[in-house]
Amino acid sequence: KMLVQRLVPKSQHFLVRSFPTVVKRLLFERPFRPKFSPIGSPPVAERGAGPDPYSWLKVHNKQTREYLKKENAHTRHWRTQHVPLEHKFRDELGRWHVDQDTKPESIDGFYYYIRFEQDQEYPLYCRRVGDKEEILIDQNETDVSVLKVSMDHNLLAWTEDMDNNEKFRLRIKNIKTGKLLAVIDNVRNMEWGQGNKIYYTTVDELYRPCRVFVHTLGTPIKNDVCLFQEPNDSFFVDIVSTKDKKFIAINCNSKTTSEIHLIDNTSVSDSPPQPRCILPRVPGREYYMDHRNSEFYIITNGNGAYNYNVLRAKDEDVFDVSKWEVMIAHSDEVRIEDVDVFEDFIALYERHKGLPRIKILEFTESMGATGFQNSDVHFIPLPVSVCTIAPGINMDFKTPTLRFEISSPIVPPMTFDYRVKSRALECLDAKTPIGVDYDPNDYSCECVYVPSTFAEEERRDAIAFHGEAGGEEVTKKETVMIPITIAHKRGLALNGKNPTLVRVYGAYGHNNDSHWRSADALLLSQGWVIALAHVRGGCELGRLWHENGKLEHKKNSFYDFIDTVKYLVENKYSSPPLIAAKASSAGGLVLGAAANMTGNTIVRAMIASVPFLDVLSAMQDPSLPLTKHEYDEWGNPCDPKIEALVRSYDPYLGIRKQQYPNFLVTASKIDVRVPYWGPAKWVAKLRREKAGDSTILFKVESDTGHFG
Numbered sequence: 001k002m003l004v005q006r007l008v009p010k011s012q013h014f015l016v017r018s019f020p021t022v023v024k025r026l027l028f029e030r031p032f033r034p035k036f037s038p039i040g041s042p043p044v045a046e047r048g049a050g051p052d053p054y055s056w057l058k059v060h061n062k063q064t065r066e067y068l069k070k071e072n073a074h075t076r077h078w079r080t081q082h083v084p085l086e087h088k089f090r091d092e093l094g095r096w097h098v099d100q101d102t103k104p105e106s107i108d109g110f111y112y113y114i115r116f117e118q119d120q121e122y123p124l125y126c127r128r129v130g131d132k133e134e135i136l137i138d139q140n141e142t143d144v145s146v147l148k149v150s151m152d153h154n155l156l157a158w159t160e161d162m163d164n165n166e167k168f169r170l171r172i173k174n175i176k177t178g179k180l181l182a183v184i185d186n187v188r189n190m191e192w193g194q195g196n197k198i199y200y201t202t203v204d205e206l207y208r209p210c211r212v213f214v215h216t217l218g219t220p221i222k223n224d225v226c227l228f229q230e231p232n233d234s235f236f237v238d239i240v241s242t243k244d245k246k247f248i249a250i251n252c253n254s255k256t257t258s259e260i261h262l263i264d265n266t267s268v269s270d271s272p273p274q275p276r277c278i279l280p281r282v283p284g285r286e287y288y289m290d291h292r293n294s295e296f297y298i299i300t301n302g303n304g305a306y307n308y309n310v311l312r313a314k315d316e317d318v319f320d321v322s323k324w325e326v327m328i329a330h331s332d333e334v335r336i337e338d339v340d341v342f343e344d345f346i347a348l349y350e351r352h353k354g355l356p357r358i359k360i361l362e363f364t365e366s367m368g369a370t371g372f373q374n375s376d377v378h379f380i381p382l383p384v385s386v387c388t389i390a391p392g393i394n395m396d397f398k399t400p401t402l403r404f405e406i407s408s409p410i411v412p413p414m415t416f417d418y419r420v421k422s423r424a425l426e427c428l429d430a431k432t433p434i435g436v437d438y439d440p441n442d443y444s445c446e447c448v449y450v451p452s453t454f455a456e457e458e459r460r461d462a463i464a465f466h467g468e469a470g471g472e473e474v475t476k477k478e479t480v481m482i483p484i485t486i487a488h489k490r491g492l493a494l495n496g497k498n499p500t501l502v503r504v505y506g507a508y509g510h511n512n513d514s515h516w517r518s519a520d521a522l523l524l525s526q527g528w529v530i531a532l533a534h535v536r537g538g539c540e541l542g543r544l545w546h547e548n549g550k551l552e553h554k555k556n557s558f559y560d561f562i563d564t565v566k567y568l569v570e571n572k573y574s575s576p577p578l579i580a581a582k583a584s585s586a587g588g589l590v591l592g593a594a595a596n597m598t599g600n601t602i603v604r605a606m607i608a609s610v611p612f613l614d615v616l617s618a619m620q621d622p623s624l625p626l627t628k629h630e631y632d633e634w635g636n637p638c639d640p641k642i643e644a645l646v647r648s649y650d651p652y653l654g655i656r657k658q659q660y661p662n663f664l665v666t667a668s669k670i671d672v673r674v675p676y677w678g679p680a681k682w683v684a685k686l687r688r689e690k691a692g693d694s695t696i697l698f699k700v701e702s703d704t705g706h707f708g
Contacts, residue, residue, distance in 0.1 A: 595661055658692075
């Protein structure tokens with residue numbers, strides 16, 4: 001948990017500012033044919049020798065730089081043909097923005113908040129004591145990633161991204177005097193200890209956070225003591241304080257396994273603390289914990305609780321798993337996504353049948369030794385069901401209220417305080433677009449479930465990987481129902497003539513959340529349909545939904561996306577010439593694979609931001625920052641079965657002679673997660689090998705990273 005953490009996107013990023021304009025141009029007008037000029041003609045990359053003819057793009061030499069320069073020039077030239085349209089859209093979009101100021105949140109008598117000043121692009125991080133405002137950090141002056149205030153509220157620690165490439169530097173200052181007290185390089189995260197101590201993690205040459213140090217203010221950085229080092233390249237290390245500030249937890253996590261080492265944060269000794277392991281790692285077992293009074297509360301998927309359960313252990317018993325007591329049992333239908341532990345209650349953020357909810361567990365005198373009674377448990381009544389819930393800072397351990405925010409594709413962000421004892425829900429702030437008269441009741445947003453039509457393909461995939469027994473297991477399963485969130489104007493005519501944008505992700509167990517986006521709201525006001533495809537690979541329907549969309553089941557993500565689009569067509573929401581799809585990062589894999597499978601038959605245009613399109617090559621390169629960490633998601637191609645599996649769906653390897661949708665692809669030269677050369681290779685190969693005259697635009701940034 002952190003006091004304030006806010007990643008503010010760069011509004012100058014090409015995709016953020018202009019992608020709907022590009023979509024509209026690609027959808028409704030004939031493909032633009034540039035005048036014959038050196039800058040306007042689509043660049044054609046040299047086809048090298050060997051099995052990977054565009055691998056030369058991985059070397060950032062003069063030849064590569066010249067090619068990328070031509071790609072940017074081609075995209076820039078294409079955009080110049082539509083400047084009036086783009087400016088019109090950009091001006092209109094400005095009216096749909098909502099202000100991003102936050103309501104003050106009380107922590108130990110200080111009120112912390114974020115506000116923007118007129119004509120400033122980034123926020124001010126502030127606090128107030130009485131009527132006096134203190135500006136902690138001005139993000140217009142430094143690229144802030146994480147901020148944390150010391151326990152006595154006198155000192156501020158923050159990390160800043162030096163070059164937008166996820167190389168962070170830790171700075172520490174005295175809030176009252178502004179004096180800079182320490183600067184430490186290569187820091188990923190930090191937590192305050194007692195007195196003048198601060199703990200922090202550092203990264204290795206592959207950007208993997210793997211070490212924990214303790215620094216004592218006023219002493220040389222070179223004297224900092226390394227308390228922990230993680231040798232396994234597939235594990236990342238993070239540190240977090242329990243809400244009651246009594247412990248610092250060193251969390252070691254792979255994609256499927258975790259291990260926690262505890263530091264006693266109540267000691268004021270000058271000697272370096274000795275972390276102690278709670279429960280040694282076991283492949284596939286995850287656990288996370290917080291602390292209240294003299295007890296630990298543990299969230300774990302151990303013993304088959306794949307959607308997680310909640311256990312309790314006294315301080316003296318936490319190192320003996322046999323003495324852990326189940327407080328909230330596992331449910332096949334409910335996934336626990338997050339937890340907040342306070343002195344008087346616990347807030348569980350759950351997902352039930354694809355929809356989020358908040359369960360409150362009150363600590364009362366009626367609590368029995370075995371856990372919470374029915375009278376101690378209730379749900380917060382949310383005003384919107386199809387939505388996204390964002391927990392507030394909630395750092396005050398003794399608070400009687402819970403702060404959270406909700407929004408949906410048609411409801412701008414609303415901030416609430418929930419008073420647990422009285423069960424009163426108060427709306428503190430309801431955002432609204434700054435330049436339009438907007439009423440959410442003019443729009444509809446619902447979640448529908450669509451049957452999968454790819455059972456036979458799933459069976460063949462299972463046989464290819466597991467043999468006939470795998471095919472039999474698939475045959476026994478019930479029909480898969482795919483959730484889709486659909487938003488549109490009320491009274492929409494289902495005549496197949498509505499322009500539609502489909503968003504998809506489908507990886508790492510990350511949800512394709514149904515939250516407010518100003519650009520989407522503008523499209524909705526113009527008669528568009530917005531559809532969110534909750535494909536397998538996410539976690540909308542629980543942990544098994546993720547498991548059935550990764551490794552040997554990865555193709556299910558592509559099947560679900562195709563079924564989503566087909567549903568929209570068959571039910572007359574839209575038709576293929578009017579449908580665009582958008583995804584980023586690992587979601588770009590879904591677009592690339594689906595395009596290879598269907599050509600331009602179901603979607604007219606695709607927008608792929610920093611897309612993961614060169615999967616096999618990336619997973620065969622352990623020198624890349626995330627390769628080993630992601631073996632649990634994609635598999636290790638050193639295994640011939642995994643190599644054949646990934647090769648069978650890799651978007652780059654699967655390009656063939658057929659017509660493709662129009663594409664806008666973006667990448668970054670300094671992206672350490674998806675290197676620029678993956679999208680570049682894919683674009684180069686697609687241009688040479690596709691049929692037809694679809695437009696392919698490629699924009700390569702130089703000064704923004706993976707997140708823009």
